[in-house]
Amino acid sequence: MFILFFTYHCKKNREMVKLQKSIEKRNAILEATLDLINEGGYQMVAMGKVAKIAGVSPATIYLYFENKQDLINQLYLICKEEFSKTAFNNYSEEMSIEEGFKVIWYNIARYKMNGTKEAYFLSQCDNTPMVDNETFQKGLDFIEPMIQLWYRGIEEKKIKSVSPYLIYANTVYPLGFLMNIQKKDTNTFNNSILDDAFKMAWDSIKL
Amino acid sequence: MFILFFTYHCKKNREMVKLQKSIEKRNAILEATLDLINEGGYQMVAMGKVAKIAGVSPATIYLYFENKQDLINQLYLICKEEFSKTAFNNYSEEMSIEEGFKVIWYNIARYKMNGTKEAYFLSQCDNTPMVDNETFQKGLDFIEPMIQLWYRGIEEKKIKSVSPYLIYANTVYPLGFLMNIQKKDTNTFNNSILDDAFKMAWDSIKL
Amino acid sequence: MFILFFTYHCKKNREMVKLQKSIEKRNAILEATLDLINEGGYQMVAMGKVAKIAGVSPATIYLYFENKQDLINQLYLICKEEFSKTAFNNYSEEMSIEEGFKVIWYNIARYKMNGTKEAYFLSQCDNTPMVDNETFQKGLDFIEPMIQLWYRGIEEKKIKSVSPYLIYANTVYPLGFLMNIQKKDTNTFNNSILDDAFKMAWDSIKL
Amino acid sequence: MFILFFTYHCKKNREMVKLQKSIEKRNAILEATLDLINEGGYQMVAMGKVAKIAGVSPATIYLYFENKQDLINQLYLICKEEFSKTAFNNYSEEMSIEEGFKVIWYNIARYKMNGTKEAYFLSQCDNTPMVDNETFQKGLDFIEPMIQLWYRGIEEKKIKSVSPYLIYANTVYPLGFLMNIQKKDTNTFNNSILDDAFKMAWDSIKL
DNA sequence: TATGAATGAGATTTCATTCAT
DNA sequence: TATGAATGAAATCTCATTCAT
Numbered sequence A, B, C, D: 001m002f003i004l005f006f007t008y009h010c011k012k013n014r015e016m017v018k019l020q021k022s023i024e025k026r027n028a029i030l031e032a033t034l035d036l037i038n039e040g041g042y043q044m045v046a047m048g049k050v051a052k053i054a055g056v057s058p059a060t061i062y063l064y065f066e067n068k069q070d071l072i073n074q075l076y077l078i079c080k081e082e083f084s085k086t087a088f089n090n091y092s093e094e095m096s097i098e099e100g101f102k103v104i105w106y107n108i109a110r111y112k113m114n115g116t117k118e119a120y121f122l123s124q125c126d127n128t129p130m131v132d133n134e135t136f137q138k139g140l141d142f143i144e145p146m147i148q149l150w151y152r153g154i155e156e157k158k159i160k161s162v163s164p165y166l167i168y169a170n171t172v173y174p175l176g177f178l179m180n181i182q183k184k185d186t187n188t189f190n191n192s193i194l195d196d197a198f199k200m201a202w203d204s205i206k207l
Numbered sequence E: 001t002a003t004g005a006a007t008g009a010g011a012t013t014t015c016a017t018t019c020a021t
Numbered sequence F: 001t002a003t004g005a006a007t008g009a010a011a012t013c014t015c016a017t018t019c020a021t
Helices: A016-040 A047-054 A058-064 A068-087 A097-113 A117-127 A133-141 A144-155 A164-171 A173-184 A193-205 B016-040 B047-054 B058-064 B068-087 B097-113 B117-127 B133-141 B144-155 B164-171 B173-184 B193-205 C016-040 C047-054 C058-064 C068-087 C097-113 C117-127 C133-141 C144-155 C164-171 C173-184 C193-205 D016-040 D047-054 D058-064 D068-087 D097-113 D117-127 D133-141 D144-155 D164-171 D173-184 D193-205
Strands: none
Touching: A016 A047, A016 A058, A016 A068, A016 A117, A047 A058, A068 A097, A068 A117, A068 A133, A097 A117, A097 A144, A097 A173, A097 A193, A117 A133, A117 A173, A117 B117, A117 B173, A144 A164, A164 A173, A164 A193, A164 B173, A164 B193, A173 A193, A173 B117, A173 B164, A173 B173, A193 B164, A193 B193, B016 B047, B016 B058, B016 B068, B016 B117, B047 B058, B068 B097, B068 B117, B068 B133, B097 B117, B097 B144, B097 B173, B097 B193, B117 B133, B117 B173, B144 B164, B164 B173, B164 B193, B173 B193, C016 C047, C016 C058, C016 C068, C016 C117, C047 C058, C068 C097, C068 C117, C068 C133, C097 C117, C097 C144, C097 C173, C097 C193, C117 C133, C117 C173, C117 D117, C117 D173, C144 C164, C164 C173, C164 C193, C164 D173, C164 D193, C173 C193, C173 D117, C173 D164, C173 D173, C193 D164, C193 D193, D016 D047, D016 D058, D016 D068, D016 D117, D047 D058, D068 D097, D068 D117, D068 D133, D097 D117, D097 D144, D097 D173, D097 D193, D117 D133, D117 D173, D144 D164, D164 D173, D164 D193, D173 D193
């Protein structure tokens, strides 16, 4: 899951072997947290359970994270970063507004609808006070390129001249609802839904 | 807040005065729960705190609600019902699709953007496993008239022929995001935002 | 031990029967704390152990005391008050300086040398940061009559004109050392030691 | 602080350079312990904190000390030894009782009232079960010369024929109280207090 | 010798719920 | 119906100590 992250905020640098070991433990902890959130939401995240699932001692968690809030915050930023990497996959700033928007939107749509724990976790974070405000703000940085695309679209008179918040609310955010429904009852949607959803998203913002 | 609710599930009927008294207590408990959720999310809801804020004994809560989950569930249904009343205010099935949609949408939009605790609570419920599945399904019944309107719109070829879920996701659900932003940072939006948002919502579904 | 205390700082008044019950629990908790301090000092005072010895649930302790520090603080003030009652037993302000000093000193001396847990606890509090500063200051109020006697003694030119701190240090405080020795090795002192100690105390302050 | 101590219990002798290095580490650990005790008493002494302040690994502490109790014990003996060196500075057994007593008493008084961490630590050790009994007894050896002086004083009929414990309690021990007060509230005492205190100490024991 | 990582046991505190009245 | 007291279980977090290197 987080296997790609070889560096993280930690007080001192150590040699590679040690570092590798630590990363594994840290990832196990993050993964366990994600599992629990996925299973029953924030209320399920008990440090003891996290430890047990991760296969470490409760005390070990506190070597990697200051406290529970920090664990959640860091997990949020990691997921958000991973999310943004997925979102901008195959996207280039050279693309036309329509093409760029389409690429990003479908990236996000597939990410959300694939039923990954990360997507569900992020949705919860965005709709509850689970992560603190500062962390939430940091998370916004990751989607900056998308906002830039929108601004360009506005300049080029391709999309409506409205706040990025509005654009997000009407194009990306709706996917969160579909994801929730999907999670509550798989088999609700067939494959064509994404195309419908995309058309609606685009219609809502296009000039 | 919940002052209008004069009936609730209780084991035996009593004379009117008693009932009135009980209603007040029950409402105080529900109100307190809402306050706490509003303040810090589900994690803030501790039965002891609820009792203290409501001005009752913890034990009293269990006279009105089976347990914590039941309290949350019932609160959800109450809010959802109240929400639907607001949503369909001034709406009549005689209205044209466009007019009916507009009336309902603005009702909901004002409800969400007014910063009420209920709106924030409902948004959290819709994005977390706070309420159980059964209750969530019950909540959907309250917006049935809106769904009927959409089906009529589809028949009349006024709106796209897509799942009601999709319509909800692209018209009502986006308001949740705007509400969250508003809550995180008041003064973000000016008054004209609702008109922009409405146009986007309508554009996303209109044929 | 604390059987005489029928009132204590608690948020609301309750009827007598309830109150009686509570007092017993509260006393059991205080007593247990004292036992543990006596056995191994502050490091021995674990809320779980206190609860077990007192025969209550850990959670119950928190009905009577805000937290561990509050428990220690309150115990300190109770012991200090009880100590002062003992100290001024049979003392009257009409007494001559010599007589009054003698009565009080012997009261204290017997209190300290009797090997009670309270005496040992107070000595530890006075020589460590166990109780917070504010509480320590409150504790000083209880020995106010003794200080008044000393001031009178200074006026009457019976005792040296020095700070009450100095008088305390040379008359009462030394008993703490004797108590410590006694606790470490009983049978160190015979009965005549108190008379020797009294003479030394008096010689140190008399004019 | 402890820079003068070039030997300590360690399993094997090594060459001088290594030893020097080790001494520094050991001293850093002892110093850190002292700092923590000074800051918040025994409860503040956590091996992890000691390690961090000393700039070593927690594991390193266990190379120099068997366990926490051993660390405290050894620190006690070191401080006690250092204390005794200060106490007997400029003292010679040739001195008269009065002169010898005065020299020693003022040495101790200045040591206690200078606000050093060591003095505060020793006071806590003498009034709590922080150090074990055996160690406490060893500590007494360091003040043996003072006791010898007292015995000589008794023989020469200069001071009262009482237990050394009593003499200590009435001459040295009172300084601990003054030190505590000083620590709680600096600026309580002016310079003349030592002279007052000395007179009281001497008056209490002189024949 | 020296260490960073790791941990089991345990510390304090909280909480949903029940009991006695 | 209503309650304050009470609690077992569990939550978060800490700590003295050890292990692998």
